[in-house]
Amino acid sequence: MRAYILRRLAQSVLVIWAVTTIMFFMFRIMPADPTAILLERGLTDEARQALLEEWGLTGSIWQQYLAYLTNLLQGEFGSSFLYRKPVWEVLTPLIINTLWIAVPGLLLGAALGAVIGTAVGWARRGGKLERSGIFLATVIRGVPNFVIGIALLTIFSSTLGWFPGFGMGDPGQTVGFARYFTLDFLHHLALPLIAVIIYFLPENLLLMRSGVVENRTEDYIELVRAKGVPPRRVAWHAARNSMLPLITWLFPALAETIAGIVVIEIVFSWPGVGRELVLAVTRQDYPVAQAAFFLLAVMIVIANLAADLAYGKLDPRVVYK
Amino acid sequence: MSQIIVSDADPIKGRSVLGAMGQSLRMLMTDNFAVVGVSVLLAFAVIAIAAPWIAPYEPFKAMMTESGRLNRLDPPSSLHLLGTTSFGNDVLSQFLHGFRVALLVGLVAAIAVGLISTIFGVLSGYFGGYVDDALMRLTDIALSIPTLPFSIVAVALLGPSIENIILVITVLFWRNGARIIRSAVLTERERVYVKWARAAGASHFHIITRHILPNIIRVVFLWVTMSVAFAVLTEASLSFLGLGDPTVISWGQMLNTAFSSGNLRTAWWWVIPPSLALVMLVSSLYLIGRAYEEQTNPRLRRR
Numbered sequence: 001m002r003a004y005i006l007r008r009l010a011q012s013v014l015v016i017w018a019v020t021t022i023m024f025f026m027f028r029i030m031p032a033d034p035t036a037i038l039l040e041r042g043l044t045d046e047a048r049q050a051l052l053e054e055w056g057l058t059g060s061i062w063q064q065y066l067a068y069l070t071n072l073l074q075g076e077f078g079s080s081f082l083y084r085k086p087v088w089e090v091l092t093p094l095i096i097n098t099l100w101i102a103v104p105g106l107l108l109g110a111a112l113g114a115v116i117g118t119a120v121g122w123a124r125r126g127g128k129l130e131r132s133g134i135f136l137a138t139v140i141r142g143v144p145n146f147v148i149g150i151a152l153l154t155i156f157s158s159t160l161g162w163f164p165g166f167g168m169g170d171p172g173q174t175v176g177f178a179r180y181f182t183l184d185f186l187h188h189l190a191l192p193l194i195a196v197i198i199y200f201l202p203e204n205l206l207l208m209r210s211g212v213v214e215n216r217t218e219d220y221i222e223l224v225r226a227k228g229v230p231p232r233r234v235a236w237h238a239a240r241n242s243m244l245p246l247i248t249w250l251f252p253a254l255a256e257t258i259a260g261i262v263v264i265e266i267v268f269s270w271p272g273v274g275r276e277l278v279l280a281v282t283r284q285d286y287p288v289a290q291a292a293f294f295l296l297a298v299m300i301v302i303a304n305l306a307a308d309l310a311y312g313k314l315d316p317r318v319v320y321k
Numbered sequence: 322m323s324q325i326i327v328s329d330a331d332p333i334k335g336r337s338v339l340g341a342m343g344q345s346l347r348m349l350m351t352d353n354f355a356v357v358g359v360s361v362l363l364a365f366a367v368i369a370i371a372a373p374w375i376a377p378y379e380p381f382k383a384m385m386t387e388s389g390r391l392n393r394l395d396p397p398s399s400l401h402l403l404g405t406t407s408f409g410n411d412v413l414s415q416f417l418h419g420f421r422v423a424l425l426v427g428l429v430a431a432i433a434v435g436l437i438s439t440i441f442g443v444l445s446g447y448f449g450g451y452v453d454d455a456l457m458r459l460t461d462i463a464l465s466i467p468t469l470p471f472s473i474v475a476v477a478l479l480g481p482s483i484e485n486i487i488l489v490i491t492v493l494f495w496r497n498g499a500r501i502i503r504s505a506v507l508t509e510r511e512r513v514y515v516k517w518a519r520a521a522g523a524s525h526f527h528i529i530t531r532h533i534l535p536n537i538i539r540v541v542f543l544w545v546t547m548s549v550a551f552a553v554l555t556e557a558s559l560s561f562l563g564l565g566d567p568t569v570i571s572w573g574q575m576l577n578t579a580f581s582s583g584n585l586r587t588a589w590w591w592v593i594p595p596s597l598a599l600v601m602l603v604s605s606l607y608l609i610g611r612a613y614e615e616q617t618n619p620r621l622r623r624r
Contacts, residue, residue, distance in 0.1 A: 015462050135608075142600055143603075144554055147576075150592065151596070154592070263562065292470070293470050300467055
């Protein structure tokens with residue numbers, strides 16, 4: 001067990017190193033000059049040189065690479081070209097904003113998907129409920145997330161006016177940490193959160209349904225049934241055993257959510273990491289783009305690791321090698 | 322159980338890859354949802370091919386009214402069946418040209434991802450050893466790259482052109498299929514008849530093309546279908562984020578223009594067609610993929 005964890009940890013470090021290296025070279029092969037945004041400000045040559053050194057853009061590419069790795073190990077991502085302050089200061093509040101729609105959205109999507117998926121999986125094979133459930137889930141799964149966002153925005157914000165469709169709070173509201181617990185914030189949270197739930201529900205539903213269908217013909221279900229347990233409780237037995245793939249799916253999905261939520265953040269102008277990544281790329285603010293991308297990759301690696309370890313805990317049949 | 326259908330995992334009867342493909346497609350046609358999906362795909366393909374001839378105007382041509390003013394945000398009329406955009410472009414013409422981009426991206430992704438995943442998966446699963454180890458480490462790394470953020474950065478750096486978008490999609494999505502196909506090959510390789518064929522002196526090439534490939538073709542089809550869906554979605558998302566090819570009109574780009582010009586609510590004729598087409602296309606692919614999933618997973622069949 002310990003050897004397995006150590007090996008998985010080493011593997012994760014290797015993966016993170018590889019991703020950062022890919023990222024480094026990707027940002028260096030670009031046709032656009034990373035210093036262009038700095039030069040616009042009408043700097044003298046000496047000032048420009050000083051800035052380049054500050055951002056580690058001098059020397060051969062290998063020297064730059066080495067400097068870049070050292071900085072990463074020290075948690076140093078440099079300063080934003082645009083905001084003129086350390087990247088961490090720009091990104092930290094945004095991480096919390098992203099998690100605010102990602103975590104509840106994913107959990108609610110998974111829970112609702114599991115409940116409906118059990119109902120669909122337990123329904124008569126080939127019956128109306130099963131067929132319409134599968135059809136609807138598959139079609140909704142095919143709706144691109146920005147289309148979900150646009151539909152919600154148009155219907156509930158622009159037309160009905162029930163919810164605000166822009167940003168995280170009206171101007172002049174509470175600032176700081178307390179703002180997350182105001183009614184105004186929750187009001188703004190509603191639509192992007194619903195978009196994330198709709199985005200994740202169908203996949204969970206189908207996963208759960210497959211699990212229940214696989215489990216319902218197992219012998220233990222026959223046994224439970226033979227004991228005279230009411231049908232609803234029998235379904236619960238099958239559901240519990242079908243939750244395993246769902247739970248392992250949750251962790252990597254969280255990371256992918258944070259990545260995929262980019263589009264939803266853009267539609268609702270939600271100030272999160274994904275939106276900042278898109279803005280940074282279009283404004284050529286490369287330190288921020290690099291750091292945002294690195295953050296998302298690290299989240300995926302950690303989530304995968306957590307999923308692997310959790311799986312062993314939850315399923316006693318899994319043996320670590 | 323109301324219905325008991327005995328099926329012994331529907332073994333593939335053909336000995337050639339083409340025969341197996343045909344059999345697999347015939348099996349697909351027994352699934353009603355998949356038939357819906359295939360019909361939608363065929364209809365979309367026909368529209369895509371015919372688009373330049375049936376589109377009434379040039380997609381980027383600015384429409385003028387009789388008094389010589391720009392015809393902005395004109396609701397549907399006999400002159401412009403789906404109205405005009407805020408730049409005075411004919412929505413129907415843009416919409417019809419959007420079919421071409423979606424189908425092009427999907428088709429190229431299908432071929433590229435299908436070929437790369439199959440080659441890697443088969444080599445890795447069949448030969449094992451160092452090739453397999455190297456491939457598995459490579460996919461480990463590839464799988465921890467967040468797809469959409471990677472595409473955003475890569476397309477922004479390489480330059481937003483349709484070629485670069487397709488390149489990025491191919492680089493991203495070969496990995497999923499390679500893993501799945503590899504594990505399918507691993508189980509196939511251990512079958513008794515493969516050992517017999519080997520003992521009888523059959524070459525590796527013969528075994529792969531005659532025994533392995535026909536039996537894994539459904540898994541390949543499943544992943545090709547899913548890859549096409551991911552490719553279409555990725556292109557649409559990139560275009561919606563404003564990173565699409567500015568010289569080619571696509572549905573994501575139409576929605577981006579409508580969104581960023583603030584006309585989502587008023588210009589429904591501009592928003593609904595591309596949204597609906599995207600939903601229909603991706604959902605059809607998922608319906609087909611689902612049918613393959615039921616085929617390849619014997620535990621999901623009716624018992």
